[in-house]
Amino acid sequence: MEAFVESAIDRGLKAIGFADHNPLPNGLGANVRMEEAELDGYVKSVLDLRRRYEGRIEVLLGLEMDYVEGLEAYLEKQIARHPWDYIIGSIHYLDAECRQISWPKNFAGETAQLYGRYFELVRKMVNSGLCDIVAHFDVPRRSGRAHTEHEAGDITRTLKEIAQAGLALEVNTSGYRHPELSRPDTYPTRTIIVEAVALGIPLIVNSDAHTPDAVALKFDEVESLLAKHKDARLVTFRNRRQVPA
Numbered sequence: 213m214e215a216f217v218e219s220a221i222d223r224g225l226k227a228i229g230f231a232d233h234n235p236l237p238n239g240l241g242a243n244v245r246m247e248e249a250e251l252d253g254y255v256k257s258v259l260d261l262r263r264r265y266e267g268r269i270e271v272l273l274g275l276e277m278d279y280v281e282g283l284e285a286y287l288e289k290q291i292a293r294h295p296w297d298y299i300i301g302s303i304h305y306l307d308a309e310c311r312q313i314s315w316p317k318n319f320a321g322e323t324a325q326l327y328g329r330y331f332e333l334v335r336k337m338v339n340s341g342l343c344d345i346v347a348h349f350d351v352p353r354r355s356g357r358a359h360t361e362h363e364a365g366d367i368t369r370t371l372k373e374i375a376q377a378g379l380a381l382e383v384n385t386s387g388y389r390h391p392e393l394s395r396p397d398t399y400p401t402r403t404i405i406v407e408a409v410a411l412g413i414p415l416i417v418n419s420d421a422h423t424p425d426a427v428a429l430k431f432d433e434v435e436s437l438l439a440k441h442k443d444a445r446l447v448t449f450r451n452r453r454q455v456p457a
């Protein structure tokens with residue numbers, strides 16, 4: 213974890229946030245996330261880094277929370293246990309059993325069905341009150357299938373609910389390293405970012421780095437994109453409150 217902080221300092225960032233994947237009950241999705249017994253240790257490691265790097269870079273305590281329909285009470289209890297700076301809400305499973313086969317990336321059904329189910333779950337998550345930030349908004353593009361005009365209504369409706377709920381939208385640069393995309397890009401696409409800005413939704417730029425060298429990946433490109441949109445509002449979080457970035 214220290215290597216991520218050092219990388220952030222090298223890249224001139226003022227702050228770095230950690231957001232490991234939250235545990236789920238009964239070993240659901242266990243291959244990609246912390247186990248329940250690891251959560252306290254994770255929090256402690258981040259808070260230790262915060263103290264150790266004080267005055268050099270700010271270290272934020274975050275969590276990427278998988279929203280799973282039916283597990284709201286479990287998630288609420290899990291989140292209440294620690295002093296998070298922010299909770300990023302994400303949808304990685306389209307079924308409640310959290311099977312890999314239901315990842316948007318692996319989904320075998322029709323494209324319309326994929327996006328329809330996905331955005332339905334995003335809206336449930338947005339209205340659950342459990343998270344502060346909506347992660348990688350159009351991540352089903354990782355299936356290699358882009359959204360089309362067919363999804364435009366669903367996208368607008370979901371963005372409006374994000375605005376209504378007062379959540380921030382993540383501009384996630386991990387698409388620049390995902391070979392499944394037809395060309396390197398952010399999640400969501402520029403068109404969606406512009407639509408979100410027009411709706412007054414604040415943005416937070418994340419690299420979703422899984423390795424230290426991916427910290428702040430392509431932040432310069434996002435910066436030049438956002439510079440063209442004067443209304444774009446960038447935020448960060450402290451103690452689950454939005455503050456200007």
Ligand SMILES: [Zn+2]
Nearest residue numbers: 276302347348
């Ligand atoms: Zn994610």
